Amino acid sequence: MSSLALVELVVNGEPHGVAIAQQRTLLEVLREDLDLTGTKHGCELGECGACTVLVDGEPHLSCLTLAIEAEGREITTVEGLATADGLHPLQSAFAELSAAQCGYCTPGMLLTAKALLDANPAPTLDETKQALSGNLCRCTGYAKILEAVSLAAGRMGSRR
Amino acid sequence: MTIVEKPRTDAAPVEAEELSVVGKPLPKVDAEPKVTGRLRYADDLRLPRMLVGKLLRSTRPHALIRRLDVSRALALPGVHAVLTGKDLPITYGILPVSQDEHALALEKVRYVGEPVAAVAAIDEETAERAAGLIEIEYEDLPAAMSIPEALVPDTPRIHGEGDGPNVDRVAALEFGDAEAGFLEADHVREDVFFFSGNAHMALEEHSCLASWDAGKLTLWSSTQVPHYLHRTLAKVLELPASRIRVVAVPVGGGFGGKSDPFSHELVAAKLAMATNRPVKFTLTREESFYAHRGRHPVLMEVKSGFTADGRITALSFRNMLDGGAFGSFGAATTYYTGALQGTTYRLPAYRFEAVRLHTNKPPCGPKRGHGTPQPRFALECHLDKVAEELGLDPVELRLRNAIEPFSQTVNHLRITSCGLVECIEQVVEASGFHEKHGRLPYGRGVGFAVSAYLSGAGLPIYFNDMSQSEVQIKVDRGGGVTVYSMAADIGQGSTSVLAYIVAEVLGIVPEDISVVTADTDLTPIDLGSYSSRVTFMAGNAALDAARKMRDLVLEAAAEKLEVDVAQLATAGRRVFDRDDPERGLEWEQAAHVASALRAPLVTAGSYRAPQLAGPYKGSGVGPSPAYSFTAAVVELDCDPETGMVAVDQVWVAHDVGRAINPLLVVGQTEGSVYMALGEALMEEVTFRDGLPQATSLFDYKSPTVLEMPEVHTYLVESIDPEGPFGAKEAGQGPLLPVIPAVANAVYDAVGVRIDEVPITPDKVLRALDLAEKGKLGRVGPKGMPAFDFPAPYRVEPPGESLP
Numbered sequence: 001m002s003s004l005a006l007v008e009l010v011v012n013g014e015p016h017g018v019a020i021a022q023q024r025t026l027l028e029v030l031r032e033d034l035d036l037t038g039t040k041h042g043c044e045l046g047e048c049g050a051c052t053v054l055v056d057g058e059p060h061l062s063c064l065t066l067a068i069e070a071e072g073r074e075i076t077t078v079e080g081l082a083t084a085d086g087l088h089p090l091q092s093a094f095a096e097l098s099a100a101q102c103g104y105c106t107p108g109m110l111l112t113a114k115a116l117l118d119a120n121p122a123p124t125l126d127e128t129k130q131a132l133s134g135n136l137c138r139c140t141g142y143a144k145i146l147e148a149v150s151l152a153a154g155r156m157g158s159r160r
Numbered sequence: 161m162t163i164v165e166k167p168r169t170d171a172a173p174v175e176a177e178e179l180s181v182v183g184k185p186l187p188k189v190d191a192e193p194k195v196t197g198r199l200r201y202a203d204d205l206r207l208p209r210m211l212v213g214k215l216l217r218s219t220r221p222h223a224l225i226r227r228l229d230v231s232r233a234l235a236l237p238g239v240h241a242v243l244t245g246k247d248l249p250i251t252y253g254i255l256p257v258s259q260d261e262h263a264l265a266l267e268k269v270r271y272v273g274e275p276v277a278a279v280a281a282i283d284e285e286t287a288e289r290a291a292g293l294i295e296i297e298y299e300d301l302p303a304a305m306s307i308p309e310a311l312v313p314d315t316p317r318i319h320g321e322g323d324g325p326n327v328d329r330v331a332a333l334e335f336g337d338a339e340a341g342f343l344e345a346d347h348v349r350e351d352v353f354f355f356s357g358n359a360h361m362a363l364e365e366h367s368c369l370a371s372w373d374a375g376k377l378t379l380w381s382s383t384q385v386p387h388y389l390h391r392t393l394a395k396v397l398e399l400p401a402s403r404i405r406v407v408a409v410p411v412g413g414g415f416g417g418k419s420d421p422f423s424h425e426l427v428a429a430k431l432a433m434a435t436n437r438p439v440k441f442t443l444t445r446e447e448s449f450y451a452h453r454g455r456h457p458v459l460m461e462v463k464s465g466f467t468a469d470g471r472i473t474a475l476s477f478r479n480m481l482d483g484g485a486f487g488s489f490g491a492a493t494t495y496y497t498g499a500l501q502g503t504t505y506r507l508p509a510y511r512f513e514a515v516r517l518h519t520n521k522p523p524c525g526p527k528r529g530h531g532t533p534q535p536r537f538a539l540e541c542h543l544d545k546v547a548e549e550l551g552l553d554p555v556e557l558r559l560r561n562a563i564e565p566f567s568q569t570v571n572h573l574r575i576t577s578c579g580l581v582e583c584i585e586q587v588v589e590a591s592g593f594h595e596k597h598g599r600l601p602y603g604r605g606v607g608f609a610v611s612a613y614l615s616g617a618g619l620p621i622y623f624n625d626m627s628q629s630e631v632q633i634k635v636d637r638g639g640g641v642t643v644y645s646m647a648a649d650i651g652q653g654s655t656s657v658l659a660y661i662v663a664e665v666l667g668i669v670p671e672d673i674s675v676v677t678a679d680t681d682l683t684p685i686d687l688g689s690y691s692s693r694v695t696f697m698a699g700n701a702a703l704d705a706a707r708k709m710r711d712l713v714l715e716a717a718a719e720k721l722e723v724d725v726a727q728l729a730t731a732g733r734r735v736f737d738r739d740d741p742e743r744g745l746e747w748e749q750a751a752h753v754a755s756a757l758r759a760p761l762v763t764a765g766s767y768r769a770p771q772l773a774g775p776y777k778g779s780g781v782g783p784s785p786a787y788s789f790t791a792a793v794v795e796l797d798c799d800p801e802t803g804m805v806a807v808d809q810v811w812v813a814h815d816v817g818r819a820i821n822p823l824l825v826v827g828q829t830e831g832s833v834y835m836a837l838g839e840a841l842m843e844e845v846t847f848r849d850g851l852p853q854a855t856s857l858f859d860y861k862s863p864t865v866l867e868m869p870e871v872h873t874y875l876v877e878s879i880d881p882e883g884p885f886g887a888k889e890a891g892q893g894p895l896l897p898v899i900p901a902v903a904n905a906v907y908d909a910v911g912v913r914i915d916e917v918p919i920t921p922d923k924v925l926r927a928l929d930l931a932e933k934g935k936l937g938r939v940g941p942k943g944m945p946a947f948d949f950p951a952p953y954r955v956e957p958p959g960e961s962l963p
């Protein structure tokens with residue numbers, strides 16, 4: 001057993017100190033040490049996008065990211081999307097349009113979509129498809145997901 | 161064709177404008193837990209002192225286990241228990257006729273990936289290390305990896321003693337006189353097709369958590385069938401069922417792939433009992449491909465006879481299924497490859513022969529459409545070829561033979577509501593099919609096909625005369641309503657559908673309702689989320705329970721208000737006098753009054769499908785209380801330089817009876833189209849030298865958002881007389897016509913026939929190359945291997961006077 005590293009992770013604005021083996025992935029530490037199980041495990045090889053989180057606002061595959069690499073950076077998981085005021089517009093749109101069927105890809109989809117809309121508030125359909133092309137969904141055929149991203153973008157735009 | 165008398169129903173059809181919840185595009189009741197990450201799937205659960213389990217899997221496709229030594233694994237610090245096959249020697253299987261699986265292999269292994277031993281340790285890393293320390297020696301046997309190899313007579317049998325061929329099941333039925341039908345035809349045609357195997361690829365890998373506490377076992381699992389899992393655990397663990405609680409946690413995608421009891425579930429339970437600690441198993445993506453139960457590869461020979469004006473005189477199918485190493489649902493799958501051909505077309509005579517073979521591959525089972533997408537692909541491509549030879553429009557050919565509402569099929573299936581013709585008209589008009597078919601520039605084409613599917617298997621998996629679904633409802637003194645059902649929500653929205661139905665009947669809103677599901681301790685029976693049965697069967701049970709609850713509340717309110725109970729109605733969270741709507745009680749008040757006057761406020765409802773099986777062996781597969789119908793048009797580009805197919809648009813019309821929630825039905829339809837396109841164009845389970853070639857999501861290609869075309873969905877509401885509010889199924893049927901429509905569109909685009917899915921670029925290029933050389937522009941199987949089918953069992957089609 002390798003020696004443990006003391007790591008401070010800032011997740012959804014809250015600092016967490018963890019003592020972890022250096023080879024542990026961010027996905028494992030989020031789910032197993034911090035009990036943030038909203039981030040999903042789908043393939044362990046970076047193929048499905050279910051484990052996507054934001055690191056300094058950029059989508060990262062947490063199954064391919066070592067937890068120690070994320071030290072000192074701002075990590076956002078699905079648990080950090082809603083605020084005391086309510087759901088993020090993407091979450092509301094996914095709920096209203098049933099863009100979450102089984103819901104297993106949803107956290108990764110939401111965070112990828114959030115990074116897209118933060119960088120590009122009014123994406124074209126092609127830009128949205130490109131952004132989401134690394135996130136697999138097996139239930140929806142992607143149609144309702146694209147509609148939900150578009151609905152949320154419209155609402156966020158009119159709020160600005 | 162016999163016309164069946166319209167079945168009686170206990171409620172007059174409800175007009176859409178009278179409904180306040182049913183038919184509305186409401187969000188699902190579990191939408192918020194899903195979008196916030198709060199919903200807990202199996203792998204999200206943990207318990208104090210929990211151990212982690214790992215399976216050691218076979219590296220050989222077919223071998224005898226000569227030595228198995230677990231002592232080094234047991235000695236590793238942190239390891240609490242190791243199991244091998246002899247610890248769980250009782251066989252099991254989802255079907256009573258196929259009790260052929262062991263939780264861990266005994267004496268021999270039958271496919272690469274078969275579980276051989278299991279470890280429980282303090283963490284995953286230790287469990288994995290321990291599994292690697294188990295010593296195993298194999299004596300290899302020749303492996304059968306394909307249908308022709310399984311048919312070789314002098315190969316060692318995969319099950320049983322001696323030599324092959326490796327036959328699992330045989331079916332041979334004939335309805336009417338097929339040969340006479342072919343003789344009287346003006347035109348007879350034969351084709352051979354192959355449908356490759358593919359996987360469910362649910363995004364959630366299988367996972368379960370077992371706990372043994374004070375002589376009681378609890379298993380939380382990602383399963384579609386808590387009831388069948390409960391029975392299997394009792395059998396294999398030799399525990400009374402009353403000492404076992406199974407909880408189906410929310411499933412992260414099923415599609416049929418979580419409908420069998422699995423090795424890891426039985427092993428987790430046994431390890432929890434052995435260590436007296438909770439044990440969790442979560443399969444890796446690679447292991448999920450080994451658990452499999454995916455689409456059967458099927459080789460099919462189709463023959464039809466037609467009159468010159470395009471009317472079918474006879475049809476025959478001869479199918480060979482590659483079942484993999486175990487039975488699973490295969491006995492049912494075998495019959496499903498022949499059962500539904502007549503649900504779309506009037507067949508004067510029909511012969512069906514099938515053989516399911518064992519091979520040294522992960523077991524195949526039920527995937528969305530269960531055994532019917534393969535013959536549907538064959539039939540709909542075959543009909544397009546017939547139409548071309550007869551000089552008939554392919555749509556017109558279908559319309560001339562379309563099944564009618566309230567009729568019976570040649571194999572004695574009862575058809576009730578049927579919107580097949582409306583579906584056809586809808587997609588043909590919306591897509592401009594007739595303006596496009598045969599008229600688009602080279603490289604672009606349109607294709608058309610139709611299909612039908614069950615709204616629930618009419619018979620349970622094991623023979624019994626009990627109900628197939630029961631629902632209980634409890635109303636508390638504050639007006640809160642709890643609905644209890646064992647139906648497992650696998651993402652299709654069954655929990656929401658139950659809430660909508662109860663809310664509609666009680667005149668309240670879904671937010672007033674909590675639904676407790678899929679827990680064998682808490683909820684009454686539902687057989688499971690398979691065969692598209694839950695909306696129809698659990699929905700009817702919920703309707704029954706809700707009507708009884710409404711009656712209790714109305715009787716009490718009538719007493720309180722001193723009006724005749726027949727005067728009262730419920731709507732808008734009120735109970736009120738129809739003639740004087742001001743006079744009434746708020747829902748909370750009504751619940752309070754009813755709690756005093758009609759306690760306890762508990763009702764139960766149940767559903768059992770009418771007994772519809774025909775007079776022959778095998779007739780248990782195919783009957784359903786209602787069938788959905790679908791038609792699809794696909795428009796695509798097929799690049800003759802690269803062979804690449806890019807689907808541009810899909811029009812799909814689905815007869816769902818009534819959409820309990822149109823948003824969810826459209827979602828099921830879009831998801832079905834997506835899954836069909838994956839199967840049509842890229843998804844394939846392949847093997848080389850006994851080894852699986854695609855056990856990751858890189859190697860197993862599935863469509864991303866970039867490959868998805870625009871989908872135009874049309875819902876046809878035929879209002880089924882026996883469905884809850886007229887509803888039928890939506891989860892599986894819409895997949896069926898899309899695959900042949902793609903193949904037909906490829907032919908329209910570039911003039912070659914790919915009689916084999918997936919339609920990959922190499923096959924398109926090979927067919928184009930053949931055509932260029934003046935040969936037949938076709939890629940597909942050349943024929944069927946020899947096999948002596950028994951003489952078919954002859955059944956007369958339903959007579960004119962049958963009910």
